[in-house]
Amino acid sequence: MSSKILGSFFTFLVACLVVTEGMSLRGAGVEPRCRCIGTESRRIGKLIARVELFSPNPHCKDTEIIATLKDSGEEICLDSSAPWVRKVIDKILSRNQS
Incomplete structure (x- = not known):
């Protein structure tokens, strides 16, 4: 894999984790x-x-x-x-x- 694809994948993965972590806190009733x-x-x-x-x-x-x-x-x-x-x-x- 090229470093551009690996970098893009890593950035996408981090963004998904950030979004789902924020959603899970609110969904659990925690601000x-x-x-x-x-x-x-x-x-x-x-x-x-x-x-x-x-x-x-x-x-x-x-x-x-x-x-x-x-x-x-x-x-x-x-x-x-x-x-x-x-x-x-x-x-x-x-x-x-x-």
């Missing part, structure tokens, strides 16, 4: 980055339908707290340092331990 870019610290407790906690992982070093709003279904990232958010987290964790 290849942090979900939260910014966070909300205002008190919105009465507007929240559901709260999800996401532990740090290889793609994001932060614990992420994502709230889904009742009326719109919009997902909002909460500021884990806000006192009211800490109370919500403590309540969720104590409920899960019972």
Whole structure:
């Protein structure tokens, strides 16, 4: 085989691996980055339908707290340092331990 064909094949193979690896992460429900870019610290407790906690992982070093709003279904990232958010987290964790 000529070096041009071998080089083209190698480039094609690497491109396929990159594309399929990215697809497999998303298909498995794993984002290849942090979900939260910014966070909300205002008190919105009465507007929240559901709260999800996401532990740090290889793609994001932060614990992420994502709230889904009742009326719109919009997902909002909460500021884990806000006192009211800490109370919500403590309540969720104590409920899960019972």
